[in-house]
Amino acid sequence: MPPIHPIMNRVREMRARGETVYSMAQAVPWYGPPEEAMKEFMAEFETAGFNFYSPDPGLLSARTALTDDFRNRRSIDLDPGSELHLTCGASQAFVSALMSVADQGERVVVLEPYYFDHVFAVQFSGLELDSIPMTEGESWQVPWNEVEKRIPGAAAMVLVNPGNPTGTALSREELRKIVKITGEHRCALIVDETYQQFNFTGSTWHPWEEKQYSHVLTLGSFSKSYSLSGWRLGYLFGSENILTEALKVQDSVVICPPTPSQILLEKCLQYPEWVNERSREVEKRLNLCRKAMMKSQGLQWREPGGGFFTLAGIPEGINSYKLAEKLIDEFAIATIPGDAFGESGRGHLRFSFGCLSEEQLEPAMEALASVVIAP
Numbered sequence: 001m002p003p004i005h006p007i008m009n010r011v012r013e014m015r016a017r018g019e020t021v022y023s024m025a026q027a028v029p030w031y032g033p034p035e036e037a038m039k040e041f042m043a044e045f046e047t048a049g050f051n052f053y054s055p056d057p058g059l060l061s062a063r064t065a066l067t068d069d070f071r072n073r074r075s076i077d078l079d080p081g082s083e084l085h086l087t088c089g090a091s092q093a094f095v096s097a098l099m100s101v102a103d104q105g106e107r108v109v110v111l112e113p114y115y116f117d118h119v120f121a122v123q124f125s126g127l128e129l130d131s132i133p134m135t136e137g138e139s140w141q142v143p144w145n146e147v148e149k150r151i152p153g154a155a156a157m158v159l160v161n162p163g164n165p166t167g168t169a170l171s172r173e174e175l176r177k178i179v180k181i182t183g184e185h186r187c188a189l190i191v192d193e194t195y196q197q198f199n200f201t202g203s204t205w206h207p208w209e210e211k212q213y214s215h216v217l218t219l220g221s222f223s224k225s226y227s228l229s230g231w232r233l234g235y236l237f238g239s240e241n242i243l244t245e246a247l248k249v250q251d252s253v254v255i256c257p258p259t260p261s262q263i264l265l266e267k268c269l270q271y272p273e274w275v276n277e278r279s280r281e282v283e284k285r286l287n288l289c290r291k292a293m294m295k296s297q298g299l300q301w302r303e304p305g306g307g308f309f310t311l312a313g314i315p316e317g318i319n320s321y322k323l324a325e326k327l328i329d330e331f332a333i334a335t336i337p338g339d340a341f342g343e344s345g346r347g348h349l350r351f352s353f354g355c356l357s358e359e360q361l362e363p364a365m366e367a368l369a370s371v372v373i374a375p
């Protein structure tokens with residue numbers, strides 16, 4: 001069972017019973033999509049309906065709206081006809097990317113603690129998982145020596161930037177280094193940029209700003225930026241020859257992403273400043289969460305550079321599953337046990353600061369500050 005399910009079922013049950021629970025577990029933003037965009041969408045929906053398949057890679061108008069957004073906001077110039085697909089979320093984009101660059105039995109490098117859905121996809125695709133433990137200090141860092149050793153001979157490396165669950169946000173130099181090493185060894189680089197618009201200290205540079213590196217595939221999501229998680233919409237961009245392969249996966253698994261979602265995306269993309277405001281708010285919440293956790297006893301803050309999470313340390317010898325239960329029972333705080341993110345996640349809990357509602361923020365931070373964990 002995906003490790004997030006038991007905890008989220010518990011959150012739903014508690015809410016159904018009318019009990020207070022502060023969910024710092026699954027990264028579902030506290031806000032909904034831009035209201036204006038939704039109004040415009042509803043007006044069009046009344047008359048148009050959008051009941052049919054779109055072209056496999058998405059409506060050309062929606063792809064063009066997204067390539068315009070990338071050009072304006074990020075200086076990335078893509079051909080909407082051949083270098084970009086709209087997908088059923090970053091999740092399906094990842095499966096499409098992986099299946100397009102790696103064949104059964106080949107090795108795929110991931111940094112650990114990892115995003116568990118990536119690992120499920122590697123395993124069910126019959127690929128060999130090669131996970132490299134990150135270096136833990138006051139934040140989580142890339143272990144460069146190991147990365148340099150393990151990339152040669154691998155079919156692909158997966159990079160989540162900013163990271164889930166660690167919040168690690170790479171500098172421009174670090175990104176350049178990974179692009180260079182993977183390129184030299186003909187290893188595909190799959191960049192998951194689901195939290196791209198929530199990057200506080202890392203670089204927002206992308207290699208395709210300079211050159212269309214054929215070994216770099218990038219995927220992202222609208223589940224966080226525009227809070228469209230239930231609309232199942234994400235994207236994949238890369239070189240035309242790889243995307244031709246990816247389209248076969250997309251066609252066989254889902255045919256196309258939901259047509260109404262693409263129309264809503266077109267409306268949302270008219271409000272880029274709206275996302276910037278949400279991002280500033282997430283950063284404020286990060287600061288509140290740090291302050292509260294510093295007051296707690298037993299939780300060790302790990303500084304994230306972006307994203308929605310901190311992967312905090314817990315006292316040695318304490319089981320993260322049991323501690324997650326205790327935090328719900330005694331403090332009404334739901335978190336994800338670190339073990340869910342691989343061996344190096346053991347001895348940690350992931351806290352999301354991006355999901356608490358406005359009303360819950362203050363009491364949740366008070367509850368967090370009051371946590372005492374006896375070693």
Ligand SMILES: Cc1ncc(COP(=O)(O)O)c(C=O)c1O
Pocket residue numbers: 027088089090091092115160164192194220221222223229233234
């Ligand atoms: C790193 C990462 N990739 C992918 C996803 C899934 O995104 P989507 O809802 O677009 O499938 C998530 C969701 O939390 C995530 O954290």
